Amino acid sequence: MNITRDDLKRAKKRFLLHGKKRQADVYVIEQEGRPIVVKDYSKKGKLTRWYGAYTLWRERRNYEFLQQFDFVPRLIGRIDRFAFAMEYVDGPTVAELREQPEFCFLPGKLEEVVCKLHRHRFFHLDLRKRGNVMSRHGEVILIDFASSVHFSPWNPFYWLMRPLFRYVDISAVIKWRSFICPGSLSEADRRFLRRFEWIRMFWFFNKPRLPKRPGEEENGN
Template identity: 30%
Template structure:
């Protein structure tokens, strides 16, 4: 009797990021290339928050399952999170200068996320916006995503913050295409933003960058 084929273990192609909350690597198995977040080497005292962040990302990806231009959740076993790979570059690596179509598509993508009762909460980082090989936008890194009824006051506020962050990138790379309404949105800062800048941002930066060495931008290497 022929024996059943032996499963081939995934092979690491390249490391993308490593910090106190896990290691992210580009992997390959029999089905193709994917991205893995591995918590195996997280220090014992950080395992609970690292697990919480990874679980939050898994739940965020579950909420947008089947949506184009976001990673698809492949597996989450409590220690390793595997998501589909999208071929492209981060916005800071391939800036969409003057690309009006990119920002129109990015806004439609945001609307689709929000209709799934999800706010991303981390779109100020250019590393979380991709420019795919065909020039279209994609969004990654759902560790800080929030879920809730899209029409609730809280989720509507978070959705506006997502939009405001996108418009800040548009102001950087495509300022001539900003509409009068978009300029008003940029000027309208929420109380959440003001509270964060007044109270928590400096402490957050010190803890994440100096104490935990938590890197925000995949593939950019450690911060000095």
């Protein structure tokens, strides 16, 4: 399927996200009788467009690598330097499944998916965001790979960053487990989260936040 900028201008758009600051606009259009998701920086300011062109190039490369897996939407392709299109996923995000015990199997499937990515030296790094983990027909679907990192086999930074990046992804799995199935965390899970909260204080993508003390309320955030 070949989608052009002229196709976008003519298409009726249903916005999923009106991006703020350095975020892309994300919307759904219909092409050839099926819904398509478009991630688009074309309406942003000049500096944001150039930043967006680089992040879209990185994310599109990540999607291209991940097409070998069935837990990632199908990439349709580049529209221009400021936009690309991919398959629309029809299903709830895990953030919509709070305290729904019939979905308690999903965090286990998410952990399997994350471990498979790690075996391929790939780290998502943004699984805590509310919309980035979805469920379709009982299976986990991951989206939004703008922050993700894929290491080549000979990259020396892989061994340096692997422990930290693994902590980031696995902590998100535990977060969603506590969110969907409150009270299901083991003592090992709680210790893992406490260790990660100390590490997170020095994580440059987040504002510093002191770890919770043992016994404080577990809320999945």
